Amino acid sequence: MAEEKKPRREAPDPNSAKVKLGNIAADAYTQAQLAKERGEKIGWCSSNFPVEIPETLGLKVCYPENQAAAIAARGAGQRLCEISEADGYSNDICAYARISLAYAKIKEAPEQDVPMPDFLLCCNNICNCMIKWYENLSKELDIPMILIDIPFNPDYEVSPAQIAYVREQFWAAIHQLEELTGKKWDDENFKKVKERSGRTSRAWLDATSCACYTPSPFNGFDLLNHMAVMVTARGKDEAVDAMETLLKEYKENHEKGVSTFRGEEKYRIMFEGIACWPWLRATATGLKDRGINMVTTIYADAFGFIYDDFDGMCAAYSKVPNAINLELSRDKRIKLCKENHVEGLLVHTNRSCKLWSGFMAEMSRQIGAACGIPVVSFDGDQADPRNFSEAQYNTRVQGLMEIMEQKKEAAR
Amino acid sequence: MNLKVILDEFSKVAQNPKQQLDNYLGAGKKVILVAPVYTPEEIVHSMDLVPMGAWGADMQLQEAKTYFPTFICSIVQSILELGIKGSYKGVSAIIIPSLCDSLKTLGQNWKYAVPDIPFIPMTYPQNRKPDFGIAFTKAGYQRVIDDLEKVTGETFSDEKLIASLAVYNEHNQVMRELAELLAVHGEVSAVQRSDIFKSAYFMRKEEHTLLVKKLIAALKENEPKKGRIRVLTSGILADNPDFLSYLDVYNMQIVADDVAAESRQYQQDAVDGETGLDRLAKKFADMNNCSVLYDAKKERIATIVSKAKATKAQAVIVILTKFCDPEEFDYPLIKKACEEANILSTLIEVDRQMVNYEQARTILETVQTILSKQSPQ
Numbered sequence: 001m002a003e004e005k006k007p008r009r010e011a012p013d014p015n016s017a018k019v020k021l022g023n024i025a026a027d028a029y030t031q032a033q034l035a036k037e038r039g040e041k042i043g044w045c046s047s048n049f050p051v052e053i054p055e056t057l058g059l060k061v062c063y064p065e066n067q068a069a070a071i072a073a074r075g076a077g078q079r080l081c082e083i084s085e086a087d088g089y090s091n092d093i094c095a096y097a098r099i100s101l102a103y104a105k106i107k108e109a110p111e112q113d114v115p116m117p118d119f120l121l122c123c124n125n126i127c128n129c130m131i132k133w134y135e136n137l138s139k140e141l142d143i144p145m146i147l148i149d150i151p152f153n154p155d156y157e158v159s160p161a162q163i164a165y166v167r168e169q170f171w172a173a174i175h176q177l178e179e180l181t182g183k184k185w186d187d188e189n190f191k192k193v194k195e196r197s198g199r200t201s202r203a204w205l206d207a208t209s210c211a212c213y214t215p216s217p218f219n220g221f222d223l224l225n226h227m228a229v230m231v232t233a234r235g236k237d238e239a240v241d242a243m244e245t246l247l248k249e250y251k252e253n254h255e256k257g258v259s260t261f262r263g264e265e266k267y268r269i270m271f272e273g274i275a276c277w278p279w280l281r282a283t284a285t286g287l288k289d290r291g292i293n294m295v296t297t298i299y300a301d302a303f304g305f306i307y308d309d310f311d312g313m314c315a316a317y318s319k320v321p322n323a324i325n326l327e328l329s330r331d332k333r334i335k336l337c338k339e340n341h342v343e344g345l346l347v348h349t350n351r352s353c354k355l356w357s358g359f360m361a362e363m364s365r366q367i368g369a370a371c372g373i374p375v376v377s378f379d380g381d382q383a384d385p386r387n388f389s390e391a392q393y394n395t396r397v398q399g400l401m402e403i404m405e406q407k408k409e410a411a412r
Numbered sequence: 413m414n415l416k417v418i419l420d421e422f423s424k425v426a427q428n429p430k431q432q433l434d435n436y437l438g439a440g441k442k443v444i445l446v447a448p449v450y451t452p453e454e455i456v457h458s459m460d461l462v463p464m465g466a467w468g469a470d471m472q473l474q475e476a477k478t479y480f481p482t483f484i485c486s487i488v489q490s491i492l493e494l495g496i497k498g499s500y501k502g503v504s505a506i507i508i509p510s511l512c513d514s515l516k517t518l519g520q521n522w523k524y525a526v527p528d529i530p531f532i533p534m535t536y537p538q539n540r541k542p543d544f545g546i547a548f549t550k551a552g553y554q555r556v557i558d559d560l561e562k563v564t565g566e567t568f569s570d571e572k573l574i575a576s577l578a579v580y581n582e583h584n585q586v587m588r589e590l591a592e593l594l595a596v597h598g599e600v601s602a603v604q605r606s607d608i609f610k611s612a613y614f615m616r617k618e619e620h621t622l623l624v625k626k627l628i629a630a631l632k633e634n635e636p637k638k639g640r641i642r643v644l645t646s647g648i649l650a651d652n653p654d655f656l657s658y659l660d661v662y663n664m665q666i667v668a669d670d671v672a673a674e675s676r677q678y679q680q681d682a683v684d685g686e687t688g689l690d691r692l693a694k695k696f697a698d699m700n701n702c703s704v705l706y707d708a709k710k711e712r713i714a715t716i717v718s719k720a721k722a723t724k725a726q727a728v729i730v731i732l733t734k735f736c737d738p739e740e741f742d743y744p745l746i747k748k749a750c751e752e753a754n755i756l757s758t759l760i761e762v763d764r765q766m767v768n769y770e771q772a773r774t775i776l777e778t779v780q781t782i783l784s785k786q787s788p789q
């Protein structure tokens with residue numbers, strides 16, 4: 001996953017969480033490449049597809065969303081988007097999809113190569129756009145696609161009908177994959193994956209909740225980088241180790257009164273939405289220079305994949321951020337804001353993501369009211385650099401800061 | 413009745429949905445709004461409620477902007493706008509299916525933007541064909557039934573649903589027959605054709621069926637006007653009269669459509685299954701050829717091409733609703749498939765906020781210039 005570019009200092013400690021987490025993300029591509037070279041079938045997989053399935057089966061997969069983020073962060077988002085647009089794809093389509101479809105066509109990008117897939121694993125719990133994107137990959141690459149459909153849940157609780165529907169699809173997907181790849185499902189193996197996933201999740205939740213301390217022992221931009229591991233590698237031993245290291249470091253930071261946030265933490269905000277990868281530095285600097293630390297995001301809550309059994313896993317996958325209704329989405333955020341003493345909400349209105357941005361205005365109004373904090377939004381895009389204006393961003397962030405300052409003044 | 417009188421009847425309804433709503437409410441009927449793309453209207457009908465289509469309207473958006481960012485399609489935005497502005501006053505509820513990302517967000521905004529009209533979600537499965545998918549569709553229908561009973565005080569009975577399915581199956585059948593006839597009868601303009609389809613959303617289906625039957629009879633007696641340029645339209649919605657009138661200006665006849673608000677609605681009947689609800693769920697399972705329905709093999713694309721060939725369409729006109737993801741993903745494949753089949757295809761972007769169709773006019777003019785050089789088949 002992309003890293004915020006910083007001037008080189010001393011060589012990083014190989015036992016640090018940052019290095020360990022970075023290695024896991026990079027290792028996923030290498031592992032898939034090696035498997036491909038061994039003649040194994042490898043897949044492309046959407047980010048919130050149940051990783052337990054490929055992991056238990058011992059299948060190597062790559063994540064086009066991570067690849068697109070990396071490509072965008074390394075400056076090639078527009079180049080790849082334009083390749084898809086030349087084929088007739090509208091520039092209103094999610095930029096991750098445009099980048100991925102372009103890559104499927106040209107099959108190389110020095111910014112982040114991935115081996116070409118033999119099958120596709122799609123799960124639409126984050127958006128239906130994903131279905132359309134994977135259908136086209138399937139058609140263009142002429143390879144099978146397996147869809148686990150996890151519908152957007154209009155209710156607060158997941159219904160038994162939905163659990164049953166999702167459970168059946170999990171098994172159907174497992175059987176299809178067994179047939180396709182010759183690998184076999186093993187309950188014992190699943191148990192281990194489940195336990196590792198639970199441990200990684202617990203460490204992540206505990207690490208991110210260290211933001212409750214003032215100052216926060218970390219800069220929230222760290223979370224945007226580390227979440228890739230949570231999404232894709234939760235079930236691996238290395239992930240357990242790396243996340244537990246992260247938790248240890250954050251605790252130590254707190255005890256020592258230090259933070260990965262450079263400078264004085266004057267204001268604490270929640271950041272809403274996916275990072276603007278092409279503008280990561282600009283967005284981070286715009287906050288840092290004003291002493292604003294983004295202490296939490298919904299990702300802090302989103303990856304708590306802790307469950308007891310198969311049905312619990314089905315329910316967990318039905319509760320990812322874009323699959324839940326306004327009220328549950330709102331309440332999760334209010335909890336994060338309150339627990340982490342958030343003073344303002346900065347909303348990324350992400351041009352790429354209709355579902356994420358479609359009811360954000362109303363939801364953030366409600367969060368602002370419930371927490372008594374100002375809400376400011378800016379226009380951006382997670383991967384298409386053309387949909388972001390640094391000037392607008394800075395004006396909005398400045399505005400947010402001024403309101404937070406006035407509130408502080410009034411409280412003094 | 414002569415052809416013109418019947419066609420005017422459709423236009424009157426299509427152009428005045430508010431009047432229809434008031435008529436039904438005035439007659440003591442309870443009205444339920446049904447949003448795109450597929451809504452279990454049959455259930456609503458069977459409970460003696462009037463389903464009325466809510467596909468938005470051509471208008472400038474103001475109030476909806478407080479809820480939606482600009483990049484959500486204008487169909488969804490204008491449905492909310494009409495709701496906020498009170499155009500739907502008096503209806504008992506709105507059913508919104510979850511078939512695209514924008515529709516998912518419409519329901520969430522609706523609850524707060526239009527609190528006096530209850531929102532009833534219809535959650536469809538995308539893996540709709542296996543038994544577990546059908547079971548999930550049924551659970552979704554049951555949820556709609558429960559909510560409708562709560563909101564309206566009416567009760568559901570499967571027997572009545574079976575009777576309603578027969579009404580809808582017959583309507584499907586006459587609409588399919590009509591679409592075929594319209595491929596022959598060039599004397600019906602594009603605007604008139606659209607009004608026939610559009611009016612179906614604002615009338616009880618048995619009334620609409622009767623009128624369509626009259627139209628079919630009148631058409632059969634009429635001398636078909638021949639020699640127009642034969643086109644197939646594709647998209648979610650194509651009902652703007654200014655836009656459609658350019659099809660007539662450039663002598664184009666819609667010989668078939670793959671429009672979600674038109675023929676896509678009438679592809680599948682509800683026939684198989686023990687109970688009425690089983691049949692309705694099976695109907696959804698059997699539905700295909702639509703951008704909002706999972707289609708890994710992209711059969712919809714091949715179907716458009718074969719439909720164009722079967723109706724001897726000389727061009728495929730893709731009328732793309734701006735910001736519609738499902739259609740935007742299919743478009744490059746349609747374009748490619750048409751190229752391979754040697755059929756001219758063209759893209760026209762539309763938006764319910766549009767007032768100027770000059771660009772569409774230019775595109776249609778170009779199509780006409782190219783095609784008028786070919787002799788009509």
Ligand code: SF4
Pocket residue numbers: 065094095096097126127129130274322352353354355356382
């Ligand atoms: S950014 Fe939004 S639309 Fe794009 S893949 Fe992610 S969830 Fe889907």
Ligand code: SF4
Pocket residue numbers: 448449485486487488512513514515648704733735736737738739
């Ligand atoms: S036009 Fe497209 S985006 Fe809009 S509601 Fe219909 S399917 Fe969804």
